[in-house]
Amino acid sequence: MNVTIESSGNLMIAYLIGELDHHSAAEIRDKIDNAISFKKPNHLILDFKNISFMDSSGIGLVMGRFRLM
Secondary structure, eight states, rough: EEEEEEEEEEEEEEEEEHHHHHHHHHHHHHHHHHHHHHHEEEEEEEEEEEEEEEEEEHHHHHHHHHHHH
């Protein structure tokens, strides 16, 4: 699993690549949370177009970032 984060003004985009499962969700969550706390964006876009597999941990990742924002 790989994540690339771009930020411009009040917008942050996290590009997720590969498989998002129980084993990778914690690392991705930490990377996104650290970027959010550093940049403090008003909007977060999670780009899933390059995700080949996602289990329920991916839903938890989305819901947690929603609450954080």
